[in-house]
Amino acid sequence: MTDLKTIAERIGGTLDGDGTLPIDGVNTPERASEREIAFLAPERPLPKPCRAAALVLKRGSPLAHPSRILVDEPHEAFARLLALFHPRSPAPPGVHPTAVVGAGVTLGEGVSIGPLTVLGDGVVIGAGSEIHGGVHLYPGVRIGAHCLIYARVVVREQCSLGDRVIVQPGAIIGGDGFGFAHRRDGSPVKIPQVGRVVIGDDCEIGAGTCVDRATLGETVLADGVKLDNLVQIGHNVRIGRYTAISAQSGISGSTVIGERVIMGGQVGVADHLNLADGVMVAAKSGISGSIKSAMVVAGTPHMEMSRWRRNYATLRNLDEMRRRLAELEKKFASLEETR
């Protein structure tokens, strides 16, 4: 339990209301009780009734409420607010007796290794990292400091993760890329995938997401890359700093994605392309060519978003257009006849 004034200080906001108000927790505006604080995203309306003790709002918000905390960056304040009321309880340091630890493993200070986890020979794990249960790290894997690796994650041999990386359950890092030569009879010959995956600091990898190792060299995720669940990253892909890719999207082999790219869900990007810094890709788009400057694209094949909107609005009436065209042709033909 704390009071509103303390919360305002901790999340860096300006108090507009009674600072002595006792606050027990944070909740959604719809569900918050009289002892809870709620956050309202700038674009959302205030639900009625809203019983929340107080609201966190963007500075300048016109919404009235008896107690408000006004902030410049509301989503960042929300993140702080949640962390304040829901601090993560770290796993106890030490190696669970059921873990299987290979030769030459190096563990930093305070590392926690969960039950039934396998650390291959020569694995290195930085200080303060938590490796939960049932994780499988192949030989030579390096995990940085203060990482959080959830249950059942697999990291294949020689792959490397930076500091403060979070890997959600069941993600697979360093599986073989999909590379085959074909004999004359069509039978495939596997091209060995002998490279690795290198993941920078502050990345997050979603549940069930697969990041393939390079054929040769490295598949690279730069610092702060965020991948949602069930994303597929092909061999030798390189993804720039702070780029975020939503669920079920796939990036084909050797494609290079710039910094601060935002991708919606179920996007597909073909192989050997370049996407410039700051590109935004609408959900479900299929990118079949490089994109050379920061722009918003949509569709398969992709086009500039406003163009996509106009064309696909027209597509809604395409069959009517066909009929109008046919009618015009008929009229024109009868006109020509009567001349």
Place this chain on the structure above:
Amino acid sequence: MTDLKTIAERIGGTLDGDGTLPIDGVNTPERASEREIAFLAPERPLPKPCRAAALVLKRGSPLAHPSRILVDEPHEAFARLLALFHPRSPAPPGVHPTAVVGAGVTLGEGVSIGPLTVLGDGVVIGAGSEIHGGVHLYPGVRIGAHCLIYARVVVREQCSLGDRVIVQPGAIIGGDGFGFAHRRDGSPVKIPQVGRVVIGDDCEIGAGTCVDRATLGETVLADGVKLDNLVQIGHNVRIGRYTAISAQSGISGSTVIGERVIMGGQVGVADHLNLADGVMVAAKSGISGSIKSAMVVAGTPHMEMSRWRRNYATLRNLDEMRRRLAELEKKFASLEETR
């Protein structure tokens, strides 16, 4: 081994043929032997030759066969028929000695815990549930009675499953939602995901499917929701009773899906939408707006199915339309010149 009369009774059908016929098993119409019974879906033709001893058909079927069992609900009868000849052998009750069981775990009567499974502190499992090998249940997870949790499933902290829930191998329940605030330089700040997932009774979760925990509050699957493989359910999504979602579909954060919705494979639904009860979504559709009444939709962006059919049939000849339009323009221009 049993006879045809017994089968007819057990699946609630009317016998038309020799009830003493011995039946050893059930098979497809193509592969059934003279001692096996086969089921034929109403819309399928009878393969030739069909050696099956007997056929299960919808009442009123015109298909001739020496021995038939006629039923009102053929697919339901088929389900009973398969269960009759292939009863599941339950796993032996008890906790496998290699399982890792936390403090304060409560197991109902007859519960089976498989090898190398981890039960976190305070996990509660209802009577008769089977938890197979290599499952990882984080602290505070509640599993109802008579559930079947296959190998390598992960359920994160505090999530709750109802009774008779089936979770296929490798599914991940309660991973963090994909939520980030962004600093001015574009660097992301993780928004803690402190909610949970609540799954009702009689649900089934497919292999590799991910259901994200709520940012705050709950991601909810109501009773009888069926998710196929590799489906992605975002944070704070709510799905109504009996809704079925096919493989590789994804529902973005905070979207509310009604009851008895049917979704084909690879569908994407954007965030913060509402889909009414009874909506049907064709495979591969992209839903970018709410749908207010039960209707069948297709396409990206979606439209009413019959409209989609007409427009996309026209799209097959779009380039020809373009040429016809250009020709008409030319003719018209030359007509105007000659006036």
Place this chain on the structure above:
Amino acid sequence: MTDLKTIAERIGGTLDGDGTLPIDGVNTPERASEREIAFLAPERPLPKPCRAAALVLKRGSPLAHPSRILVDEPHEAFARLLALFHPRSPAPPGVHPTAVVGAGVTLGEGVSIGPLTVLGDGVVIGAGSEIHGGVHLYPGVRIGAHCLIYARVVVREQCSLGDRVIVQPGAIIGGDGFGFAHRRDGSPVKIPQVGRVVIGDDCEIGAGTCVDRATLGETVLADGVKLDNLVQIGHNVRIGRYTAISAQSGISGSTVIGERVIMGGQVGVADHLNLADGVMVAAKSGISGSIKSAMVVAGTPHMEMSRWRRNYATLRNLDEMRRRLAELEKKFASLEETR
């Protein structure tokens, strides 16, 4: 370390340069040092500068370099080159003491069973196969000889894999198909999935990929089928020899795919269809009807590729077409008025 002449012999190429050149490794043309050999795919230009000691090129390549090895099948030569410098180190034979081995398990000569792996009753594993850590094989599973099963793979009961099959981490073979009957109130009744999966020789299954067991009978992957990551194969699907399916594609129930079919990523194929031998499907296509001869298709719904290209190029200007049509209609109307 070896020399260029030896490499040329081992990969079956013709040496054009100094055979005594010492070679330490293989690398990409961009990153190769003066002691490394590089491979250049026929369609790729030579990067500048390229410091590689030697290049492997397709016979007839116009690219100049002091030392070249010319080959007929460059990708196959590349595969051999990588295998030459990066031989896989096999896992040590034997059963890890933490593995859980059921009754009546049969292991061939030289089999390696990794830590924390579960082998159900009656599992059979052929000579020389490696089963890595945390794998879960249900009762009655058969794995052929010289297979490589990576960590955290699950194979459900009675499924069978041929020889030399590779299964990437986290793949799930034999999960239940998605089959339900519906009662009058819309509530679903599970149709038991009592068939199995049969996988031929020399197949590869990608990370996180799901291959569902048949309702009755078998889901079949013929010899040499290659599935990329996060692919979904529905119940009773049959896939012909040497077919390759890229990441995140899904094949719905009972569909039959021919031999040597090539499918891009994120393709969806509806149920109960037939795709002929040699069909090629562009990424992101949605196949809703059978394809009777070897052809290249694209789009949703699919059409012949060249037709798709023309129609979707036109779609880029559809809104402009709409305006032109409206203008022509207006002109025509005013023409008619003035007559």
